[in-house]
Amino acid sequence: MKLGQTISLALRTLIRNPLRSFLMMLGVAIGIASLTAMASIGEATQQETIRQFKRMVGTYDLVSIVPGAASTRGMPSLTTVEPSLKFDDATAIAEEADGVLQVAEVQNAFDIDVKYRDKTTVSAVYGVSANWLEMREYFLETGDVITQDDIASLARIAVIGQDIVTGLFPDEDPMGKQIRIGNVPFAVKGILVSRGAGPGGGSLDGVLFIPVTTASKRLFQRDYLTTITAQLSDPGRPGPSIESITTILRERHGIVPPGEDDFTISDSRASAEQVEEVSSTLATILTGVAIIAMIIGGTVIMSLMLIAVSERRREIGVRRAVGATRTDVMLQFLIEAATVSVVGGLLGITLGIGGATITAMQQELPPVLLWDTIGFAVCVSVGIGLIFGLQPAWKAANIDPIDALQS
Known part of the structure; x- marks a missing residue:
């Protein structure tokens, strides 16, 4: 057939x-x-x-140093912050570590009441150095960023995320308005472009940034850092820089073998992978x-x-x-x-x-x-x-x- x-x-x-x-x-x-x-x-x-x-961590050329030894899951506890990282540690890393372009200091706290007149919202508050927003690729919709003069003068200014704008200023322009973070007054200096949602689906816009010195002296009343962020010159080979940072911090903190590190270093590229x-x-x-x-x-x-x-x-x-x-x-x-x-x-x-x-x-x-x-x-x-x-x-x-x- x-x-x-x-x-x-x-x-x-x-x-x-x-x-x-x-x-x-x-x-x-x-x-x-x-x-x-x-x-x-x-x-x-x-x-x-x-x-x-990537929206959450910024670029892949960053490493983050946080206080506390790594747990079995790779990072220290998020519920308690050990006072092991100081401002001088950040300065030493910036001046001495191999392959580090710049360093940013961070103090932060979560679930802080932020008020404007009769309105209240809850925000994560970050005290940051002048270069941190640029390092983490936060961009302004309007206003100005935190400057070195703000850091030096302990300025009470804030750069706010879109969730803060929505919660406190639904019908008016926030620029120049005075808000209260905790019980401390701050003037709104800048408004951030929305970053959308993070990997878990939560908003990345419920944040507020102030000068790290202001956070340390006037808001949180603490002399230690919650994070040191370092930008590497060769993100494809983070190992030598991480090893150099580790050596510097161990020496500064008086840690000798077999003592454990009182800090943890995480590589954004490794986390992304x-x-x-x-x-x-x-x-x-x-x-x-x-x-x-x-x-x-x-x-x-x-x-x-x-x-x-x-x-x-x-x-x-x-x-x-x-x-x-x-x-x-x-x-x-x-x-x-x-x-x-x-x-x-x-x-x-x-x-x-x-x-x-x-x-x-x-x-x-x-x-x-x-x-x-x-x-x-x-x-x-x-x-x-x-x-x-x-x-x-x-x-x-x-x-x-x-x-x-x-x-």
Whole structure:
């Protein structure tokens, strides 16, 4: 029998059994849609998580030194701050550490009441040196940044985030207005551009910055730092700089072997790589779930085709009796399976792209269309039809025509 006749017969058979054909297509479509959607959503989530992390940490050429020894989870406790880092430590790192371009000092506290007239909001308050906002890539919407003169004069000025603007100044311009942080009055000097949400989904705009000297002497009343941020000249090789900083601080703090460090150094690039690894693992898991769904879809095809072989024994016997070979019969069933899989695959790709786009819009993620995944899905859909259709096709081809005609 000619190939064209075999293809025509296979297509007519599918059309004559619309319900069975639809169910087989649906099985493939669900699997392919899952693969396309989950791969796209996983990639979009990974990209957005990395973007959010970068918004939170600034550039990847920074290392952060915080007081306290590293815990089993890699960082010291966030609930208590040890007074082990001093202003002089930051000066020593800036002057002596290898490969350090500049250093910023930070004091901070969370959940501080900030008031304006009869309105109150809660904010994280950061006392920072003049270069910190630039190092961490905070940008102004209006006003001015903290200057070295503000640091020297212990100025009571504040640069505020968008959440503070929304909470305290819904109907007026905050610039120059006097707010109270705790019970200390400050004048609003600048307003930051919104940074959006962080990796955990929380806002990065509920922050307020004041000069670190003002925080130390007039607000927090403490002489130690919560963070020292150092910018490296060679972020691709942070090891030598971190080792140099470690040596300087151990000497200044009188730590000798086998004594533990009373500080912890974290590398923003290494942290970003960990975030990327976690996101990549999540994307892999989602893809794995989708592949399982595709296997289930293939199993549906095989099961329905095996049932079809049993129901079509007489038809197969007639075809064999009028001259069709085993190859012709086997090819017909493979064409049926491949056709169902390709159509189901195209339907699945359409559903997957639509589902991924809708999900991305709902989650405010950037839509990501993975053409390599779509191409892979097309190949997989054909493969599903051939692989899972092979056993029913083989069974159909090996039916004895005499027994089939007598059934």
